[in-house]
Amino acid sequence: MSEEGKTDLSSFDQISDRVARAKAKAEAMRAAKAAAGGGAPAAPKPAGPSTERPPAQKAEPVSAAPQAAEPPVSAPEAAPAERKTPPPRRAAPAQAAAAPAAPPAMSTLEKAAATRRQRAAAISRAALETRAAEPAEAALSRRGFFSWLAVAWVAFTAAAAAGGAAMTRFLFPNVLFEPPQVFKAGLPEDYDVGKVDERWKEKFAVWVVRNEQGIYALSTTCTHLGCTPNWLEAENKFKCPCHGSGFYRTGINFEGPAPRPLERYRVVLADDGQILVDKTVKYQQEKGQWDDPESFLKLA
């Protein structure tokens, strides 16, 4: 506990301790392999100073199954790592012996540099030996760490994307509490000739106008900035209260800032003889669409 609490990896004590432990384990494994090869079960004990993590766990399966041709468990991992190891391990004692024997004429700076080199060598050596000797128990390797990191980032990104998609979808309701775009406006006989009918204005935003020839449905949206004009029966015109745009009863603009006539909607007779107003199809006079047969319901 107290040892794990320390984070300072440059501590020499810790590193030499780890090296010693690693060496002890390597010895134990070699002994176990030899025992497995010779068919004689062995119970190797580490000679290292640390007794916290006995490497005997790894030797156990070997001694338990001496007839196995290949040393199980850690062998496949240990083998490739060990291939890399020998040069530094053999070179290590030589270096270690050479370093203290540096000429006494060395300056302080040079000594410091030598110490640094020595320390770096010790660290890399320790890392290599540790990896070679305790593959199953060692901390996550660099490669393993990065592959887990990649998995974690992919998972996080996927979760974030799914969350974002869900939040976006949540903003689009399945059910609307607004009047439908297509509605039946009653029978043609319900409308007086020469009248602008306002009965659907509030609910569907449509004026139904009956003249001698038939019926058309006008949008109640001013073409200037979208206000709703009023029908002034006495003056025979639509007048917008916002900026004073005026429209004839046909919907043609004649005064104020409105740039174009009011729009008309598709209007046809349904099967049951009622007028069907379809606001999803609109007809604009300036585009010549008022000639379309469905923009005007002809009545005899």
Add this chain to the structure above:
Amino acid sequence: MPRESNVMDQIKRSQVWKSIFRHDIPSDDRGRAQTVLSNIFLHLHPVRTPKSGIRVRYTWCMGGLTFFIFLVETVTGILLMFYYRPTLEFAYTDLIDLGEQVPLGIMREIHRWGAHAMVLSVWLHMLRVFMTGAYKPPREFNWAVGVILLLLTLFLSFTGYLLPWDQLAIWAVTVGTNMARATPFMGSEGPGAAFLKFGDINLVHAGSDARYALLAGRFVGEGTLLRFYVLHCLAVPFIAALLMAVHFWRVRKDGGISGPL
């Protein structure tokens, strides 16, 4: 010596880039520390953490989990606010629509489960801090802030409980707010209230006590729903967020996350 400039170099030299990113990609400890310190989101986390601080068996990760759940509750709560109207006419029907008509009807359930989980994790966080002695000096003040945050969490659960506006909610809040009657001096049936009077005139009565202020009336009604809604969505989360900032700040200032004894 001038390097061959490429597009990335030009971007990195631009005023826009430099105004956003104050440091290069860090290559040493000092650079890493600076990057963390100059970033508002990263700086909430300490630059250095003791190894024990990331041991799940020591911290249970309950403080961090509580904060995470708070964020989940904030996000899902904002989304629910797009559909929910705190009025007698719409509250319950909006709730039903949230489950049956609105896409991802699980959103309200996430909010509800999150609320339960947050109450649990806050308690477990408190238990962990108590059991590890992390409330001891110099961390006494942060313990006090944490206790207030616990009460705010419970109050958030209580105010949120009324919003479905079904029988369970109305009667639970009726019963719960009855406790406010017994508030010392401020509740009409509380100790000390009887002393607050001018002659025959009671200053603290059923129409002027703490319960009345909470309910906006003498019983749970439309005013209560609106009041609990505002408390639940704005007032309490605002205070809790402020205190959380203090809480996290004090963790840092009191010597970082406490270590094992």
